[in-house]
Amino acid sequence: MDANERFERMAQVARAFSPSAPIDRRAFAGRVSQINDVINACTQRGQHVVIFGERGAGKTSLANALVHILGTRFATLACGTINCDRTTTFASLWKAIFSEIPLVRNASPMGGRGGSDPEGTLAQFLPENVTPDAVRAILQKRDRLLIIIDEIDRIKDKTTTTLLADTIKSLSDHSVDVTLVLVGVAESVDTLIAEHESVQRALIQVQMPRMSPVELGEIIDNGLRAVGMTIEQNAKQRISKLSQGLPHYTHLLGVHAAQAAVAEDRRNITIDDTHQALQKTLQHAQQSIAHDYHRATVSSRETRYPQVLLACALANTDQHGYFTASDVSTPMSVIMGKPCETSAFSQHLLTSP
Numbered sequence: 334m335d336a337n338e339r340f341e342r343m344a345q346v347a348r349a350f351s352p353s354a355p356i357d358r359r360a361f362a363g364r365v366s367q368i369n370d371v372i373n374a375c376t377q378r379g380q381h382v383v384i385f386g387e388r389g390a391g392k393t394s395l396a397n398a399l400v401h402i403l404g405t406r407f408a409t410l411a412c413g414t415i416n417c418d419r420t421t422t423f424a425s426l427w428k429a430i431f432s433e434i435p436l437v438r439n440a441s442p443m444g445g446r447g448g449s450d451p452e453g454t455l456a457q458f459l460p461e462n463v464t465p466d467a468v469r470a471i472l473q474k475r476d477r478l479l480i481i482i483d484e485i486d487r488i489k490d491k492t493t494t495t496l497l498a499d500t501i502k503s504l505s506d507h508s509v510d511v512t513l514v515l516v517g518v519a520e521s522v523d524t525l526i527a528e529h530e531s532v533q534r535a536l537i538q539v540q541m542p543r544m545s546p547v548e549l550g551e552i553i554d555n556g557l558r559a560v561g562m563t564i565e566q567n568a569k570q571r572i573s574k575l576s577q578g579l580p581h582y583t584h585l586l587g588v589h590a591a592q593a594a595v596a597e598d599r600r601n602i603t604i605d606d607t608h609q610a611l612q613k614t615l616q617h618a619q620q621s622i623a624h625d626y627h628r629a630t631v632s633s634r635e636t637r638y639p640q641v642l643l644a645c646a647l648a649n650t651d652q653h654g655y656f657t658a659s660d661v662s663t664p665m666s667v668i669m670g671k672p673c674e675t676s677a678f679s680q681h682l683l684t685s686p
């Protein structure tokens with residue numbers, strides 16, 4: 334392989350994985366149970382969905398996949414996807430959503446940039462004063478709608494959250510044929526439900542857990558299949574283990590391991606390639622992570638902060654990601670090479686109330 338060919342293969346590998354951007358339908362892996370939950374909700378009038386999970390768990394990717402899956406299954410479904418930010422208000426949210434939905438079905442592609450449709454969009458019905466009932470009345474004009482509102486945790490305006498909860502309640506009470514899919518981190522669900530206890534009944538909560546080793550393996554397989562490469566079983570297991578359930582790292586390690594093999598004109602990835610991939614990934618670790626690590630471990634005296642931090646990262650957690658001081662004892666003992674009781678490091682742990 335000459336240098337140009339090698340360069341081209343490196344670029345192909347980089348395109349086959351997606352460490353930074355949410356994935357689209359083509360390379361989407363796993364999440365069968367979550368997709369089924371959402372599809373079930375979409376077939377029941379009055380039911381809406383909230384997808385929640387930790388940062389980077391793959392919420393937006395799932396929402397992207399849904400647009401495609403439901404878009405083809407339900408021929409008449411129109412979709413609008415909107416990202417919230419800290420300036421979002423109730424009125425700006427619905428203005429943005431309605432400008433994505435054409436008045437005439439199939440007038441423009443799903444999620445088409447609003448306003449370009451000559452027949453107009455639902456936005457033209459929005460009154461000066463946007464209320465939950467006004468929104469419901471407009472949505473009743475169109476049936477079979479799927480509306481995805483991403484990053485609801487970024488909404489800072491409390492009134493907007495309250496009005497959003499009221500809207501869900503109103504849509505549900507009037508059995509309007511529209512499904513709202515809200516996406517955000519776990520706390521945003523609590524905030525939403527705190528606004529309206531009865532919203533709980535209208536919302537199906539779909540949790541996005543970290544991905545299983547099988548699902549992570551599927552990400553590697555999908556990427557490698559696209560570039561005609563293979564991987565040894567132990568190398569695949571190592572990438573999956575290092576990723577700790579977070580798909581971003583699987584993509585990142587996958588790219589670097591495949592590129593290490595390409596650099597030696599091989600099509601099969603070995604365990605040695607994953608060692609190189611780990612070094613590369615660590616070199617490129619975000620500056621913010623390096624900064625946080627420094628802040629967590631820096632001290633003018635000799636401390637065990639680095640060891641305790643590592644032990645915490647390795648500790649067994651409950652399903653919500655929490656651990657107790659005694660969970661840290663086992664990994665701490667391995668790291669220090671001697672038995673460590675909690676009293677040996679408990680002063681380094683900050684306990685939550």
Ligand SMILES: Nc1ncnc2c1ncn2[C@@H]1O[C@H](COP(=O)(O)OP(=O)(O)OP(=O)(O)O)[C@@H](O)[C@H]1O
Pocket residue numbers: 351352353354355356360361362363364386387388389390391392393394395552579580581584
């Ligand atoms: N099912 C999947 N198959 C393949 N790759 C995935 C999948 N889910 C997520 N990813 C990858 O993981 C990374 C994070 O995914 P995504 O952006 O969807 O997470 P998120 O939960 O929306 O994150 P955030 O909370 O930061 O918005 C992306 O690089 C994406 O390519």
Ligand SMILES: [Mg+2]
Pocket residue numbers: 355392393394483
């Ligand atoms: Mg996201």
